Structure formats: structure tokens, C-alpha cells
Amino acid sequence: MNQKELDPQHSTIEVEDPDQFKAMMIGASVIFVMAFIPFATLACCLPQVAGALVAVHLFTSQYSLTLSNGKAIKLAILTCLMGAIASWVVAMGLYLGFDYQVGARESEWVSLTLAEKLGGEKAVEQTKLALEQQKADGLSLKNIVIGFVASTVFACLSGLIGGSIGAAVFKRGEAKS
């Protein structure tokens, strides 16, 4: 082995973990706010991926670091979990307390508009039936549990996607070892 490679002066510097909390909080706030924008539900997992990207971008900018894929994914998953769980809890509170479902009216409007444009009268009738069925089903304890589990799992997956993209796109200097 080359002598230079064993020389501590030439080794990659081991640094203490910089504080990720601020970046995580801002990213989670982005997810939280976007969850309550009425038409944001039409963007699927994009708000959560965006929040994860914000967190990775802020962290790498603040400390002038390039994160490895694993570290970026870990940061992004934690950010998405924080944002998704917070927004889920507040959304449930609004639904149970005030019978208000975030984005439901807008989603219904989009469904009916698309059905009218693409499928005609028959499609509109089918969509109306499906929406009425959804309302009749209501919100049971089983649905609440499933909703929470699904939110958690898909937050992790969105974090994985956002962290992978963030690690590839945001390179701000020396790699964090």
C-alpha cells in the first residue's frame, strides 16, 4: 500500500455529524403546507419528494457537503416521515372535529370534469356513483389505521425517491464520510 494513503494528513477528514434538524424541519414544513393546498393532491407524491429535495439541498448548502446516497436517503426519509405524519394528524383532526376533508371538494370537481370531457354522460354517472359510495363508506377505525400505515410507508418511499434524486443533484463540496 502506498505510504501516502496511510498518512493521516492525506486521509478524508472524519467530521462529527452536522445538525440535520433544521433542514429536516424546513423540508417537513414544506410537506405540511403543501398537504393543505387544495389541488396539491393531484400531484401524487410530488409534494413529499419536493420537501425531501428541499431538506437535502439546505443541508448540503449549509455545510458545503456532498452527501452519499445512503445519508441523503436517510435525511429525506426522516423529513418525509415528519411532514407526512404531522399533516396526517392535523387532517384527521379536521375531519373528525369539523367534518372537513382536505382537498375532497376539489378532487370531486376534477373527477367530474375529467369524466365529462373524456367519457361523456355515462362516465359522469359512474363517477357520481363512486363518489356517493365513498361518502357512504365514511371513516371507520380500520380506515384510520390503514390511512396511517399507508401514509408512513409511502412517506418512506417518497423519501427514498427524493433522497436518491437529491444525492445525485446536490453536490456542494467534499463528501461527508
Next chain:
Amino acid sequence: MGEGVQGGLTVKDNNHFPQLIAGMLLGTLFGFIVMLSILSAWMPHSVLNHLFSNVCHQQAERSHSFGGHAFGICIRCFWLYMGLSVGSLWHGCTTNARQPSKSLLIGGLLIAGISWLSGWILPALDWFYIRIFSSLTLGYAISQYAVPGMAELLFSNTASNKNLPFNHESKRARPAALDH
């Protein structure tokens, strides 16, 4: 496979096991989601549709359908997860641990972004096959970063970590003195 530098020390990056496990795990996970979304059309009154309601708009007109019932996720999500599943399995199983292609990721992001935006501006431009192609490409491109990342997360505490080609950036970040 050649030699790599981890933490300033030269090591042989010939241990493919973590990448294989991570690839299989992610491939199976995303494949399972694809399967569940198909099942949600087969069993439209089950809880499966509710499972996806938090992560997808579930507009029937923008989703694949089976037997007259729409899948639990839209076309974009379906093919994104399909790309992630296929890509993860591929990157996990191939023994050639190359640098991920950043241009593929940027290309995938651009195509998906333009397709998504154009769909809002002029719905006629949001062509069915472009949605499939862009999402599949993006999913595959993301998987090439997700698999080594997951391998790093799963195996970073093991003693064999130093022998793994996880951190592609380590080579880039090493001091210039090591290159001589």
C-alpha cells in the same frame, strides 16, 4: 472490478452482496406495490383503494383499468413504481458496479417534468404513451441511486462496510495528493 478508495485507504470493492440484497428488497417492495394496485382494480370494494388514497389522486380517467375498474394509482405512479422495481432488480443483480448515469436521471426528470406541465397547460399534449415512457425512465434512473443508497443504509454498520463500493463520491472527494 478494480480498486476504490474509502476513507483514504485503498480497498478492493469486490463485495456485491449488499447491493444484491438492497436491489432485491427494493425491487420486491416496489413490485409488491404494483401488484397491490392491480389487485385494487380486481377487488374494487376492498381496502386497497383506500391504501393508495393518500399518495395518489386516483382519477379513474388517468389510470389503467381492469374489468371496468380503475387501478388504485394513476398511470404515472404505476409506471414510476414499475421502473423503480425493474431498475432495482436490475441494478441489484448486475455485478458491474458502475457509476450511476446522472444524464439519464436529468433526462428522465426533464421529460417527466415537461410532460406533467404540458398536461396542465394543454391536456392534448399529455399523451398516454409519453406518461408511461417518462415515468418508466424516471423510475429506472432513480433506482440506480436508490439501490447503493439502500445498501449503505442496511449494511453501513457491518464490519465489511469498508470493502463495499457504496459511496461513489468518496473517490471524487479524496485529496489530490492521493492521485500521485
